[in-house]
Amino acid sequence: MQCTWCEKKEVQETTKTCYWVMPDGKDYVEISQIPAKSCQNCGIYLTDEMNQEIDNHLYMKDLSDYSNSITFNDLLEAPVIDVFSLK
Template identity: 35%
Template structure:
């Protein structure tokens, strides 16, 4: 079991949670439910891995956010049709 990077004491468990994300254009935030997350038994922190965060941010950047409801499930967000095949502005790839 992995140790919590926040408190460095608690053990992490895999859970799904609700996160709130600001759209890349800054016009509003959306609620994303059933998001893969980690939960610390000690400090009660709920957070997402770097991979999940990058996936959410990339998908929000590549879809038509006007078609996005105020609330969506994580899996539904990732299945939404992209306007571009990939993020051509991500030079870290």
């Protein structure tokens, strides 16, 4: 596997905890156990694809039953927002 930034081939799979601002901009969520890359030169980082995936899930998932801390797997398994029942 190759590093996205420095292109070295010594990248390993790991996980990372990050904070995201919710789509409404009024709150944040701590997401733990996010699949990430670890490079000796660049440190631990999320790929652009992973950033986009998290953004997409935050827009379409109903997290009202969760606290401000959630695991990546819980985010993926959260129910989809029912836009037809919104007022």
